Amino acid sequence: MSESHWIVKQKIEIPFHYTPGPALLRFLEGLRDGKLFASGVRGESRKTVPPLSFCGRSWKPADDWAELPGTGTLESFAVVPHGMAELPQEGERIVFGLVKLDGADTCLAHLIHTKEPGKLKVGTKVRLRWRAERSPGIQAIAGFDLL
């Protein structure tokens, strides 16, 4: 630190607690029960996951529910070369994927489990893997395996 240019270190730390609202609550609790819920507007085919309670396109309540099978298509993937604070998986390259679940029109971001990330391709079929111990939340999903 140069005397002429002082730097002041400071940390900002604020805890938050987010209310999910009815649609996300149903989704997160569904994950605990090993179920994957999507929502849409009655009479429209579009389904979103994670579900919305209100469709911003048709400006109607999205209370038409569907349970998804847990298979899907890899829309994209990204490989993190370093460990991450949120995911302390030592020695393993972390692969994130955007998965368009069968029956849904939006993507879910999650981990992709593969030993060979170099062989992944956009369009690869994947299947959701549940964790054995689940509480309501996205961590109830362990990630996706290649089919």
Added chain:
Amino acid sequence: MPHKVGIVATGQTKHTAKRTDINLRELITEAVTRALDDAGLRMSDIDAVMLGNMEPFEGFMLPELWSVEGWGGLGKPAMKFNTGGTVGTSTAIAAYYFVASGIYDTILAVGFEKQSEGHTQTAITTVGDPLWERTMMAGAIGNFAVMASTYVHESGVTEEHAAKIAVKSRRNACNNEYAHLQMPNLTVEEVLASPYLAYPVRRLDFCPQSDGACAMVLATESKAKKLAPQPAWIKAVATAHEQQYMGDSPRRLADMRSQRAASQRVYKACGISDPVRDLDVAEIYEVATYAELAMYENLGFCAPGQSGKLIDQGVTTMSGQLPVNPSGGVLATNCIGATAMIRVAEAALQIMGKAGKRQVPGANLALATGYGGNAWTDALILGRE
């Protein structure tokens, strides 16, 4: 010349301490849906959306983009503002300029906040400069208390005067279905018996923390006339900021330079020389009882040192010459990102004659103010013509 701009519709959530039934996106939808229904509009009729909110209060950078489906923003031009307590008025003023400029015809303006999800006093402490102010800052309450102490010292207002403001606001709020704190039986004695949060500010002298959203539709003259039988025309807007540090203003609350400047500007634009006589109603951003008293002076409602007399005489009560905050004001509801916009929306409801039980009969000219940041002020005048 600017195009004439009218507010044609408003929508508010039911403001409460905790909306644990819905998330931020759904909170926004609630206000937007009501505003669109109020105007009989569809989302496709809206040209652009202006939003206001403070990221650190939500713990959310660009919360408006995460919640885009909640405000019907797909395919729309949109812009988000962050100016602290004034953000609701800053957003409304931006919407005004965009319509007045001829760029957009019909604009949706939205302010929103879920205070219950974070720690607003903590986030407000980070309003302070990290080197100069943050270590000592004490959220909004401590900061406000030091200002109030100066005002009490100089003006001679008493705790009873402040308590009367607290009672007026919470009782007015009973006529407002959206207000958070509704206390029909509140008495001066109860206010004076509530504990000091930070001397001289007692618990009932200070605003609550609320979850809530407010939306409005603004339109050009020709559209406004079609959309509302009586639009609330925006007759003047002004913004005035203080210097940058909290201790810069010599007598911060007692002599709010920004508030004097902004209000004088809008008064001049509208030919208002005696606001108590010329205005019919005011919705002002008072975070505490002492702020309302000080603002009476700063907004020219009374001479210096006379604010206590004004409330003693009931001038600013519902039956007085200039009702201030028929909605209950900030003392009844403070969802910061929405609060200043609620002032504008409530003033608009008065002008449109749609204020229900809190209607000031024949309201023709209304003042709405926003207050925030380091003593920043926004001021708007709405009128029937």
Added chain:
Amino acid sequence: MDGEVTLPAPGQVAILGAVQTRYEAGKPHQTYNELVHEVVDQLLTETGVALKEIQSIVSASQDFFDGRTISGMAINEVAGGYLNSESKVAGDGIQALIYGAARILAGAYDLTLVVAHCKESEGQFHQITSTMFDPYVERPLGLDEHIAAALQARRFLGVSGAAEADLAAVSRKNHRHAMKNPLARRSGDFSIEEILASAEIVSPLRDLLAGPITDGACAILLGSPERARASRRPVSWIAGMGSSTDAYWTGRDLAASAALAQAAERAFAAAGIRKPLDDLRVVELSARYAHEELLYLDALGLGNGAAAKARLATGDFDLGGKLPVNPSGGALTGNPTCVAGLARVAEIHLQLTAAAGQHQVKDARTGLAHGASGICGQSQTVVVLRGDAPQRT
């Protein structure tokens, strides 16, 4: 949109001047207040306007990057905000510019100062950008802006048929351009191989395919036609503006940008641009990541039916080519969040007023400046600028 959107006709809002700081990895000697002071002071000196004359200011910044709630407070005095009308856009500076233009078009002010700043070096990029993501299902996984950009890059590569070498070609072009821009943060004559061998950030993103952490600020002075006529320096004019917002990143195909196509359509309609490839002479894109430049060029219709990569290969987008793209080097070579879009406007202004120095595009009369914000460019803005009337002859 059912409503008729009237956009400004050319010649109603002028840019009287534009100043940027040097873009650097860090500016430990300056607070962001002092950073803004630097650009505002230089801008006023160049335009001959006194700080006292400024009554209208629109700023752009992000509280999380500034490490301060309502961080606009700190720039109030240096921007002339005391007792005046300052408003803060919490987004890209190009949106602040549009708001500033609206204030002038409304006849409310004849001058408006627009300023954007960011010191990305002071906070932590991962922690700060993670707050853009859904707190229920995404933040617990550790997503941040780089990871989302990598997912978009991979999606774009998979759908468009472009290869990683094409991304490297964008990087090579921009870093070469930046060699001629004295303000640029990062520049060099990198080979495709060097770029593809640069450190991995998140695959397929690499160090030289992503804009680095940067500090900087940009200030622009907008004026009415009367002010423009009185200007002793050449001015440029806002000919068209357009913005649009896309769905949240997981709710759309990341290989395209519907919002940019809409924003461009609006701006082009206002500016009377029918064939952008022929009508525009210079383009500055807010593409922090190499793939974004190709994706955005396609969305703007500058791929002209073919993928933009083909035009890139033929040198069309090089300085000296048919339509130079990012002659300044662009955001890929280092412009911070919030500043990048306003910096694009500043760069186009320099081009149209023949003040771009070594990276000047010959005969630049019409240019496009682009800004984006949000995850994978969810919010998109296009501003078309024209040079002063005498230049047209």
Added chain:
Amino acid sequence: MSEKTKNPAAGKKAEGLRVPWLLSVEYEYAAGHFATRFFQELRDNGRIWGVRCPGCQRVYIPPRPVCGICAGKTGEWVEVGDEGVIVGCTVVNVPFIDPMTGEQRPIPYGFAIIRLDGASTALYHFLEETDPKKLGVGKRVKAVFRPERKGTLLDIKHFRLLD
């Protein structure tokens, strides 16, 4: 409110689950030219300096590049006293989480805006006294320095009432 304007999402059973998130960001703030000089003087010599505006002669603490009122650049550095007057004061009783520690700040504490002798603007600082009855606007106070100064505003421990 009418059935039509009722929020379809509102009021349904969604209580209970709340998803936690800790906002935690470390910053390295540049002190910049003005603060660096101020805090250096405070640390090395225990002295307090401001900058004067050549236009209106106001002496600014915190020091800064521009006088907002004159819209002009500030000029010379001037030393101000370590005594001053309370412009506003309070005793904070409300508990809240200190964003810099993530923990609740101890209450009660005395807190004031203080104008130092020779300065035109005032500073936020702590007061030693925590009895509101003993405090008052206009009372004089003096800075109490810590034995070891590090170059922050907390080199002044707090202000003590005089007389």
